[in-house]
Structure formats: C-alpha cells, structure tokens
Amino acid sequence: MARFRNKRRTPFVRPITKKQQTVDHVTGDKIPKxxxxxxxxxxxxxxxxxxxxxxxxxxxxxxxxxxxxxxxxxxxxxxxxxxxxxxxxxxxxxxxxxxxxxxxxxxxxxxxxxxxxxxxxxxxxxxxxxxxxxxxxxxxxxxxxxxxxxxxxxxxxxxxxxxxxxxxxxxxxxxxxxxxxxxxxxxxxxxxxxxxxxxxxxxLQPVGVSRRIRKFVQKHEVPDLRTLQDVSDFVTKAGYGSESEVDDEAATVSLPTDLGRVNRATNKSAVKLQExxxxxxxxxxxxxxxxxxxxxxxxxxxxxxxxxxxxx
Known part of the structure; x- marks a missing residue:
C-alpha cells in the first residue's frame, strides 16, 4: 500500500518591485538612463x-x-x-x-x-x-x-x-x-x-556644535564620563568643546527645513564635500x-x- 505524506509547501509569492520614475517632473521629458x-x-x-x-x-x-x-x-x-x-x-x-x-x-x-x-x-x-x-x-x-x-x-x-x-x-x-x-x-x-x-x-554640519555632541545626538550613544569630574566637562574640556571647523561664512547655509536630528532650520549649517x-x-x-x-x-x-x- 502506497503511503502519501502531506508535505508542507511554501506558496509562491511574487516579489513587489518599486517602479522607477520614468518622467522628469521638472522638464516633462523622460528621465535619462x-x-x-x-x-x-x-x-x-x-x-x-x-x-x-x-x-x-x-x-x-x-x-x-x-x-x-x-x-x-x-x-x-x-x-x-x-x-x-x-x-x-x-x-x-x-x-x-x-x-x-x-x-x-x-x-x-x-x-x-x-x-x-x-x-x-x-x-x-x-x-x-x-x-x-x-x-x-x-x-x-x-x-x-x-x-x-x-x-x-x-x-x-x-x-x-x-x-x-x-x-x-x-x-x-x-x-x-x-x-x-x-x-x-x-x-x-x-x-x-x-x-x-x-x-x-x-x-551638512551644524555650526558651533562639537563632534562628540553631534555623535551623541545622531546615534544616541551613551558617552564615557568616567574620567570626567562633571558632566559639563564633556562640553568644555579640551578636545570635547566646540570645534571651529568652518570659519568661512560663505561655506555656511540656512536650511529651509530641518534635516535630521542635528541640522535645524533655525541654525546655520556648514556644507562639507568629501571626495x-x-x-x-x-x-x-x-x-x-x-x-x-x-x-x-x-x-x-x-x-x-x-x-x-x-x-x-
């Protein structure tokens, strides 16, 4: 007598692919590919x-x-x-x-x-x-x-x-x-x-904000304060304070809207290019x-x- 096993079969699911935009909303022409x-x-x-x-x-x-x-x-x-x-x-x-x-x-x-x-x-x-x-x-x-x-x-x-x-x-x-x-x-x-x-x-980087503060806000990482006497040292101690990375006023912009957790429209941001x-x-x-x-x-x-x- 033949024995039949009830195999559990995985149904085929067609993947959903997001269609690329084909028409440029600015010029009305098709997008170059x-x-x-x-x-x-x-x-x-x-x-x-x-x-x-x-x-x-x-x-x-x-x-x-x-x-x-x-x-x-x-x-x-x-x-x-x-x-x-x-x-x-x-x-x-x-x-x-x-x-x-x-x-x-x-x-x-x-x-x-x-x-x-x-x-x-x-x-x-x-x-x-x-x-x-x-x-x-x-x-x-x-x-x-x-x-x-x-x-x-x-x-x-x-x-x-x-x-x-x-x-x-x-x-x-x-x-x-x-x-x-x-x-x-x-x-x-x-x-x-x-x-x-x-x-x-x-x-973009907010002007007047140190690198450690930016990382803290962006990644929500708990800083290591064991070697510090007070939490204020995290900001004021040398190496942790505000870094004057951008002195050129022409390299700063005012954003029309907030971008991320750090770059706010109310503050100026520095434009950085990295090859x-x-x-x-x-x-x-x-x-x-x-x-x-x-x-x-x-x-x-x-x-x-x-x-x-x-x-x-």
Whole structure:
C-alpha cells in the first residue's frame, strides 16, 4: 500500500518591485538612463573604473549589466530602446591610452575623451583618514556642476549640453534636501584643454556644535564620563568643546527645513564635500555626428564643423 505524506509547501509569492520614475517632473521629458560598458579587453584597473562609473550613474543605470565578447554595439542599442536608455558610457583601451566615449542614443552624437589619469574610488578611500560612504549615498542621482566651459567654443557648448542631459534636472523650489547626497564636478582648464572629473559626497554640519555632541545626538550613544569630574566637562574640556571647523561664512547655509536630528532650520549649517571617486583627467578628442560613427563635427587635430541641433 502506497503511503502519501502531506508535505508542507511554501506558496509562491511574487516579489513587489518599486517602479522607477520614468518622467522628469521638472522638464516633462523622460528621465535619462545609461548603460556603462566596455569595448574590447580591459585590464583589471579599468574594469574597476567601469564599476565605479556604474555606481556614479546610479540609480538610473544597469549596475549588473552583463557583457559578452560577441556582443556588439547594435546588441546594446536593441536593448536600450525598450528599457528607455538614453546614453552610453563606453570604456576602451588602445596601446597608447584608455578612452571614454559618451554617446546619446539612438542617433548620437558621440563624444570621445582621452583618459590621461584616473584614480579608483578605492584609491580615494585609502588616501583618506575617515572615508565616508553612507548606505544611501547612491540612492538618488548626483547634482552636476560644470565650471570653465563658458569660453564660447562650440564643442565645449556641446560637451556642456551632453553632460547636463546625462543626469535628471532638478527644481530648486521642490527638491528635497535629503536627496542631495552627491555632486559631480567637471572643471575645464582652457590652458591645458583638460577636464578634471570629480565626485564628492555632500554632508551638512551644524555650526558651533562639537563632534562628540553631534555623535551623541545622531546615534544616541551613551558617552564615557568616567574620567570626567562633571558632566559639563564633556562640553568644555579640551578636545570635547566646540570645534571651529568652518570659519568661512560663505561655506555656511540656512536650511529651509530641518534635516535630521542635528541640522535645524533655525541654525546655520556648514556644507562639507568629501571626495568619493572615481577621479579622472579627460581631454575631448573627437565629436562624431552619429552613435560612434558618422561625420566628425569636432576633432582636436583637424577641421571642425558644429551641429548643436543634434542634442536639442
């Protein structure tokens, strides 16, 4: 006689995934999304740079994008359309130098940058005494700041428009302060024609409040008072008192609303920037009309034609 056991089965529960926002509430256009991948074989350091760039482009990028040797540009383009991907960041390596191409899908233009120097995010963290990487640092897209590009040269205007369109636009009247966690800075040096590419984390500190008091309020940690005669020594004793970390009045702001337990709208707060990487030194070498193809509308070593309407 066959025996049947009543096995307890776990029901299948479909996971609930939060849909990403697809339309920019500021411009009304679709939110820019990106693929970061490579063409050709890359050494280990450039592979890590690729992962750092993917983290930098979060949350509107494919962090775990899978690549295969047989994949060509058309394969990525076929997937980009249904997923709403608007930009490609492509790393490559020649015998002389690595290159970064920034392309707008599906028809271009494409900007090709020579990478003169670069430092990985891990290198930046190792060089700092107190590296900072909060768990929600990459939850929201970074702010973008471009400096030195207003020289009037048409290819720099094109570069400005391209980088501005990579990240979602912000409305200073409605943006939440808690979402302003990172800033990407591009600084152009007209003498060397080089672009310094940096990424910083943003944090606010109340002016006139010591580090120990801030930690006490933020983490609710009980301080060690065994070596102190009185609780007032916790504030007044050397090393525990108010730290004049910010003397520049220009580095302080008044918040419109409270932010966290420490930063209050009634008090001034100091803006602190800490580099998180990656760091790159770029030089614009070429601008192509199409997606990694087509007429050359700018070349560092040749005649140039300008078609600014390509990015409008």
């Amino acid at each position: 990106s693929f970061v991948f490579c063409r050709g074989k890359l050494p280990g350091a450039l592979r890590q740079l690729q992962m750092d760039l993917r983290k930098l482009m979060l949350p509107f990028t494919a962090l775990k994008l899978k690549e295969k040797k047989r994949n060509n540009l058309k394969d990525f383009l076929n997937v980009a359309g249904p997923m709403g991907v608007t930009h490609f960041l492509i790393l490559s390596k020649t015998d002389t130098a690595p290159y970064l191409r920034v392309a707008r899908t599906p028809q271009g233009p494409t900007l090709t940058f020579k990478i003169h120097d670069y430092s990985l995010a891990s290198d930046i963290a190792q060089s700092q005494l107190r590296p900072r990487s909060p768990k929600d640092l990459f939850k929201d897209p970074p702010l973008i700041v471009l400096s030195g590009f207003g020289t009037g040269e048409q290819h720099l205007k094109l570069t400005t428009i391209m980088f501005q369109n990579i990240f979602p636009a912000i409305d200073i009247n409605t943006v939440k302060l808690s979402s302003c966690q990172r800033i990407v800075l591009l600084n152009y040096n007209k003498d060397t024609k080089l672009i310094d590419f940096r990424q910083y984390s943003i944090r 998180v990487g990656p760091r790159m030194t770029l030089q614009l070498m070429k601008v192509e009309e199409g997606l990694c193809s087509g007429a050359i509308i700018f070349s560092e070593y040749g005649k140039n034609k300008y078609f600014l309407s390509l990015v409008n």
